[in-house]
Amino acid sequence: KQEVTQIPAALSVPEGENLVLNCSFTDSAIYNLQWFRQDPGKGLTSLLLIQSSQREQTSGRLNASLDKSSGRSTLYIAASQPGDSATYLCAGGAGGGADGLTFGKGTHLIIQP
Amino acid sequence: DTAVSQTPKYLVTQMGNDKSIKCEQNLGHDTMYWYKQDSKKFLKIMFSYNNKELIINETVPNRFSPKSPDKAHLNLHINSLELGDSAVYFCASSLPNGIQYFGAGTRLSVL
Numbered sequence: 001k002q003e004v005t006q007i008p009a010a011l012s013v014p015e016g017e018n019l020v021l022n023c024s025f026t027d028s029a030i031y032n033l034q035w036f037r038q039d040p041g042k043g044l045t046s047l048l049l050i051q052s053s054q055r056e057q058t059s060g061r062l063n064a065s066l067d068k069s070s071g072r073s074t075l076y077i078a079a080s081q082p083g084d085s086a087t088y089l090c091a092g093g094a095g096g097g098a099d100g101l102t103f104g105k106g107t108h109l110i111i112q113p
Numbered sequence: 114d115t116a117v118s119q120t121p122k123y124l125v126t127q128m129g130n131d132k133s134i135k136c137e138q139n140l141g142h143d144t145m146y147w148y149k150q151d152s153k154k155f156l157k158i159m160f161s162y163n164n165k166e167l168i169i170n171e172t173v174p175n176r177f178s179p180k181s182p183d184k185a186h187l188n189l190h191i192n193s194l195e196l197g198d199s200a201v202y203f204c205a206s207s208l209p210n211g212i213q214y215f216g217a218g219t220r221l222s223v224l
Contacts, residue, residue: 032210
């Protein structure tokens with residue numbers, strides 16, 4: 001059974017810094033990995049999806065990597081801004097699209113102005 | 114237009130009542146899901162539906178029953194509500210192997 005762990009649980013950094021959020025998973029047979037952001041009281045917004053055959057995906061200031069052999073994914077945020085403050089969730093997909101995602105507990109990120 | 118919409122946004126009810134949460138997606142996706150986010154903000158899959166067939170059903174009490182009248186809708190019906198059912202319930206949809214798109218959530222409070 002897939003388990004997803006995110007470290008750290010919370011992170012506070014000054015505006016402008018580059019930062020890395022970490023995600024680890026136990027089952028290397030992961031089908032895909034998705035990063036989300038959740039703002040307080042809101043739903044989830046998909047940031048990046050990495051298929052199992054891919055090593056990384058980039059969108060603007062965000063870059064996500066996937067290393068199946070080590071069971072790790074990272075989300076790199078460049079030049080952080082106060083608007084990046086949110087909870088970031090990592091989730092692994094197990095099967096051919098019809099399976100649900102297994103989520104980590106998230107990293108609560110605060111960017112200090 | 115909202116891609117995945119849920120109603121109601123808030124639901125407050127008494128123990129023992131029966132309630133439903135509705136979900137609709139206008140993305141043309143084949144698969145829809147229900148997730149539960151507990152008080153510690155941990156998200157867990159409850160159900161998924163692919164072309165009106167239940168694909169997975171985690172260890173969810175049978176008081177919870179998903180109902181899909183068509184590919185664009187997946188409703189969640191809950192019987193005999195309990196205090197522990199209080200949570201935020203999220204609907205989502207996706208193409209096979211694709212990005213999952215989430216609704217804004219329904220915050221259920223059982224008193």
